[in-house]
Amino acid sequence: AQSVTQLGSHVSVSEGALVLLRCNYSSSVPPYLFWYVQYPNQGLQLLLKYTTGATLVKGINGFEAEFKKSETSFHLTKPSAHMSDAAEYFCAVSLSNQGGKLIFGQGTELSVKP
Amino acid sequence: SQTIHQWPATLVQPVGSPLSLECTVEGTSNPNLYWYRQAAGRGLQLLFYSVGIGQISSEVPQNLSASRPQDRQFILSSKKLLLSDSGFYLCAWVNPWGTEAFFGQGTRLTVV
Numbered sequence: 364a365q366s367v368t369q370l371g372s373h374v375s376v377s378e379g380a381l382v383l384l385r386c387n388y389s390s391s392v393p394p395y396l397f398w399y400v401q402y403p404n405q406g407l408q409l410l411l412k413y414t415t416g417a418t419l420v421k422g423i424n425g426f427e428a429e430f431k432k433s434e435t436s437f438h439l440t441k442p443s444a445h446m447s448d449a450a451e452y453f454c455a456v457s458l459s460n461q462g463g464k465l466i467f468g469q470g471t472e473l474s475v476k477p
Numbered sequence: 478s479q480t481i482h483q484w485p486a487t488l489v490q491p492v493g494s495p496l497s498l499e500c501t502v503e504g505t506s507n508p509n510l511y512w513y514r515q516a517a518g519r520g521l522q523l524l525f526y527s528v529g530i531g532q533i534s535s536e537v538p539q540n541l542s543a544s545r546p547q548d549r550q551f552i553l554s555s556k557k558l559l560l561s562d563s564g565f566y567l568c569a570w571v572n573p574w575g576t577e578a579f580f581g582q583g584t585r586l587t588v589v
Contacts, residue, residue: 395575406567406582414576453521457575462509462528465571465578469520 365390367456369468377476382426382441384471386454389435396437397455397465398428407453413437424448449475479504483568483581490588496541496555498584500568503549508570510551512543515565527551528573563588 370385388394395414399407411422418430428439437454454468480503490496502508512524523536525543533543540559544552551568568581 397578404585407580409578412576455521455578457571457578459575462526463571463573463575463578464523464526465511465569465575466523467513467521 365394365456365458365466367454367466367468369452369454369471371471372469373472373474375474375476376444378446379443382439382444382448382473384439384452384454384473386428386437386439386468387435388437388454388456390456390458392458392460395457395459395463396428396430397457398422398426398437398439399453399455400424401451401453401470403450410439410452444473444475446475446477449473479508479570479577479579481568481570481579481581483566483584485584486582487585488587490558490586492560492588493557496553496558496562496586498553498566498568498586500551500553500581501549502551502570505549505570507548509573510545511569511571512551512553513567513569515567516561517564521567525553558588560588562586 366389368387397412398410410426411420413420413430421427426441451470451472453470458464482501509528511526513521515521527533527545541555566584571578
């Protein structure tokens with residue numbers, strides 16, 4: 364069965380430090396992968412996505428992610444954290460053989476310390 | 478461009494009362510539509526999805542139901558709410574290939 368695993372429900376970094384949020388997936392077909400951010404009491408905002416082509420994907424707010432098929436991973440990174448990055452982050456995989464059904468990981472709450 | 482409307486934004490309902498959350502989509506036809514729930518401190522759980530009028534697939538057994546009376550309308554309902562139904566409900570449109578996804582702004586439901 365297809366699934367998404369986000370390692371670490373809570374991640375805390377200092378302002379200016381590297382942000383690394385981990386996501387691993389399992390899929391029987393080539394996956395389409397997404398990262399979303401959710402600020403408190405708000406909906407989901409797309410950060411970036413991988414469908415085809417270049418495996419290093421750049422998104423908004425300085426985030427990027429790299430699709431590594433051999434590791435079944437799609438980790439999200441940002442070189443330097445800002446206080447405004449504090450939010451919940453969700454990794455998701457869509458299943459092209461199931462009409463694009465979108466499956467989410469459990470989410471990672473990112474805290475940024477001054 | 479696609480737009481998803483969800484209402485209401487917040488809702489407080491007593492236990493045992495009925496529920497109806499509506500989601501409508503603009504800018505596309507024959508969309509694949511989804512209902513997700515986010516309980517406090519938990520991830521996004523897929524509840525229902527629909528690939529067409531009258532076609533509903535349920536992902537988890539529960540006291541909720543969904544209906545799709547029109548191509549661009551997706552409704553989440555309950556006859557009698559439970560405390561455990563509290564959460565943040567999101568409607569989403571995903572294209573058939575899974576390469577695009579759009580979300581509504583969500584409804585925060587509190588059952589008291």
